[in-house]
Amino acid sequence: MTALKIGRYEIIEEIGRGGMATVFRAFDPFFQRDVALKVIPREFLHDPTFRSRFQREAKTVALLEHPAIVPVYDVGEEDDQPYLVMRYLPGGSLADRLKQGEFSFEAASGIVNHLAPALDEAHKSGVIHRDLKPDNILFDQQDNPYVTDFGIAKLNEERTNLTTGGLIIGTPSYMSPEQANGETLDGRSDIYALGIIVFQMLTGRLPFEANTPLGIIMKHITQPIPPILEIRPDLPAGCGMVMDQVLAKAAADRFSLATDFAKALSEAPSFHNKNSTKPAGRPKTLKLKRLETKPIPVDTVPDEAIICPKCNTENDGDRRLCVACGNRLKIDCPL
Template identity: 55%
Template structure:
């Protein structure tokens, strides 16, 4: 039976019930807004560990003022029963979304890019979440993701565990090897491993380790290699595998050391895939954008009598989309971006020859402008373009 009120809050519905708390949807008449209220069950009132966790969660979240962490509005007691008042997340949880199937890489990147800075801030404060999982990633009405539920969080400087037995704390399906073994003091890299497990599940729609028992899960997390994403979901790009292998490395020293580094690597993969898809539709194969010194050379196109130009410069109808993508700083990490417009054709030829002589071909990205080009009697390269294309080209050149 629903309580009518908890404190000043009018209870509207039960949102969820677990072993350590019950969560209600309530209305705050003072601020005229809906909120979520987390209530410690009566049967745990005199259990010191759970009471301590509840108090700790309120203090931890109140200290973490980050836009991607579900904020606490209030904390109180009713008949000695403590409760937390939090923002109501109307968009549901990541668990709800995974019930509909895998999440595409672009959406997975968006989610990670939003959560990673929040997780790094948690770690910077010396806190480890210890129970990240899809049900603890919530969405607001604008579809923005948030980290929630710090009930099992701990400070890295603490050497005591919030369990009666001193055993591992967390959800076995998402625990890191060191968290399962409980032999070393864990740090933020344990949460980063867990974020990798969540990414695996987002991309494939399945947990990486399939077993029916917590012990079986523990053994697989500790000893079994990271499965291939494509074995579980063939549509996942193969380029994602090195990222998932690194973030889920058994040894924490081999993982990404920050959540942002992990999210950035996945972003680079996704952006590179996007450019490859665009370039394939335009008949162009791009070199790797992820290693070595890189230079973006933007030049005109058409048929030239000059042998080098005629071999290198081809029409690319999709160039505006490619150029726009290069504006993204996560893709366009070039040492230089040079735009050759209205330049003597000999200068264009020498520039291309010099770059191929001084750099590996994989270091050079050539973009071919999709407008009419001609070489006049004075040997100058002219481009006939629309204003929009011309502005786009110039914007890319100086970005």
């Protein structure tokens, strides 16, 4: 390894840096293409945990074949430096795009529709990502999104909790309640994280914020999700119901498949019309039935008779009190 080369790969520029890896854009002279090359930070070169992450990521992605999952091209080690070589995606990350503000409903729904089948494929293969977040969603030149960074993914047959210093690995802002509690996970934990990402795309903010990672984690466990329609009243009314389900505290109350979530989200604009089977048109004209009435003969009521307003008894015109109930029939005018 030289200052500008790792293996056969010629380093062009650094494109990403995190606590557990540094990613470079590099050139592969054999295939004549740009690649993304990931290496362990030097301070962790002698930590077996970080080396195992590289091996795990290569093994995990090798199990997965889906157009929306970033493929690993090569894995190797030079001068005691492990590295992973992946497809280079020049469109940046979702985290970059979120800095520009909230997304339209159509744009957010489109991204979910593209990513959901990839997550279902991973879950079907027994792989749980466990760190799904905007930094791990990348775009190609055609703006198609991809899932990447399966470095802390958990294979179902593994029994390790993938902890460092006793702490559960993951990103608190996108962590499901069960992951925060250290419970057994399945694909619904990733679906929760995807729901948080959608919330952030649609509102331009995270549902929970706090001064410490632990504070954020506790809110995921105990606090209800802010009603999304109160933040974005212009969203489809059905969006609120979909977000309530995907971000339910109990995994059993969420969507079982990421594609079920994507389908429900895309159908949210039509939720309020589901009870209607006909398109709206002109109001229907009601046909009223004509009622035939017979006039009451005038001579049936004496000329000076008084009808008691209380009991409807007919009284002579000169009476002041009703003969039946004693009600006062008229008041003498003093004028």
